[in-house]
Amino acid sequence: MKILITGGAGFIGTALARKLTDLAYEVSLLDLPQRFKPYHKEYECYEVDIREAANFGILHHKSFSHIFHLAAQTSGAISQENPTLDVDTNVKGTLNVCNFARACGARKIIFSSSMATYGNQEGEISESTPLAPLSNYGVSKLCGEAYIKSFGQFGVKWSIFRLFNVYGAGQDMHNLRQGMASIFMTQALTSDCLRVTGSLQRYRDFVYVDDVVQALLLGLKSQTDSQIYNVGSAKPTRVGELIECILSLCPKPRESFEVRNVGGHEGDTFGSLADIAKLQSLGWSPKVSLTEGLSKMYAYAKDVL
Numbered sequence: 001m002k003i004l005i006t007g008g009a010g011f012i013g014t015a016l017a018r019k020l021t022d023l024a025y026e027v028s029l030l031d032l033p034q035r036f037k038p039y040h041k042e043y044e045c046y047e048v049d050i051r052e053a054a055n056f057g058i059l060h061h062k063s064f065s066h067i068f069h070l071a072a073q074t075s076g077a078i079s080q081e082n083p084t085l086d087v088d089t090n091v092k093g094t095l096n097v098c099n100f101a102r103a104c105g106a107r108k109i110i111f112s113s114s115m116a117t118y119g120n121q122e123g124e125i126s127e128s129t130p131l132a133p134l135s136n137y138g139v140s141k142l143c144g145e146a147y148i149k150s151f152g153q154f155g156v157k158w159s160i161f162r163l164f165n166v167y168g169a170g171q172d173m174h175n176l177r178q179g180m181a182s183i184f185m186t187q188a189l190t191s192d193c194l195r196v197t198g199s200l201q202r203y204r205d206f207v208y209v210d211d212v213v214q215a216l217l218l219g220l221k222s223q224t225d226s227q228i229y230n231v232g233s234a235k236p237t238r239v240g241e242l243i244e245c246i247l248s249l250c251p252k253p254r255e256s257f258e259v260r261n262v263g264g265h266e267g268d269t270f271g272s273l274a275d276i277a278k279l280q281s282l283g284w285s286p287k288v289s290l291t292e293g294l295s296k297m298y299a300y301a302k303d304v305l
Contacts (some may be wrong), residue, residue: 002026004064004106006050006097007071008043009035011171012112012163016068016213017043023217028064031071050093056100063104066220069097069148070112072141075178077197079137080266090140091147098151108157110219111148114141115164115205115232115272124275127162127228134269145228152226159219164232164274168209168293169300180204180239185246185297189305192257194247198264200240203271205232208288208296215284223282232274233286245290249298 003020007013008029020027021042029040033047048055050071072090073079079086094111101109116138117131133139148158167181176183187194215231218224240259247254276286288296 001066002028002064003066003068004028004030005068005070006030007069008045009037009040010070011168012166012209012212012216013068013070014040015168015170015209016070016216019213019217028062030059050096051088053096053099056096059100059104064101064106066108066110067097067101067106068110068112068216068219069094069144071097072112072144073137074114076116076135076137076268078177079135079140083136086136086140090137091143094144095147098147098156101156102151102154106156108159108219108225109148109151110216111144111158111160112216113145113160113162113228114138115162115230115274116269117142117145117162118272120269121272124234124273125230126275127230127278135266157225159224159226160228161216161219161231162228162274163212164205164207164230164272166209166212167206167297168288169296170209171297173301173304181206181242181246181294181297182301184243185294185301186305188246188250188257189301192252194243194257194259195262196239196243196259197262198239198268199270200243200259200261201238202269203236203238203273204242205235205272205274206237206242206290206293207231207233207274207286208293211286211288214287215279218279218282218284221282227278229279230274230276231279232276233290234274234276235290236271236273237290242290245294246298249294 009031119132
């Protein structure tokens, strides 16, 4: 079975590629040229900017049975500052991926969507919760879902996984515009000040990357056709709690760190917590606790920063 991963050189894409290879699938990666690293050379790699349909010409006559579509602009803050980039990548880019899937005869697209499609909600969020995105990013991912679904009429099956706050070893520790855990951990390792955008009482649902990969793999099963799943831990963690967990890993004493609130940004939600019962009904459950996951991530971060 030949599988293509868009955004394959990214954090989740790389972890997914490794797992699929371990399972003996033939894996190809598609991403921007600057994203590929030397360790991606074990895969067939295609340098493609998904924002332009013509760029898929490099894949002419290539066929894939399944496409994991992960390529995206993933920062809520950046989506507010540069909505055109967000639309071009997440909306137009997803349409281009759908058209390529149809052209190459792909049986299915497995799409990584986002908790941002729900907006602000109280309590646990299920897949049937009304969608009310606050950020341009959330709107763009919802548009992507609509395109993915619409291609069912052309015989391209789909599964959609709405990811909550993914973190873990392998994350880009140099990008301070996305990834709450990675941002705070980088600040803790490189400075004495953690700059927080918004209330310390905000809460998120953190899920480790290895657990996310195991969820995405279920997209290869026919029982997940035409289904949407939340991928989270079902455990709320307040921003202040996350920061204290990270600082507890540092050798420097807690009192040597300053936690400074620098103001929020448009489109940021106060809280998000996943109801994962639907995914659990397939036998999946998160295995890595936040404490264990942050410890693994900290060991990785020390080596790359």
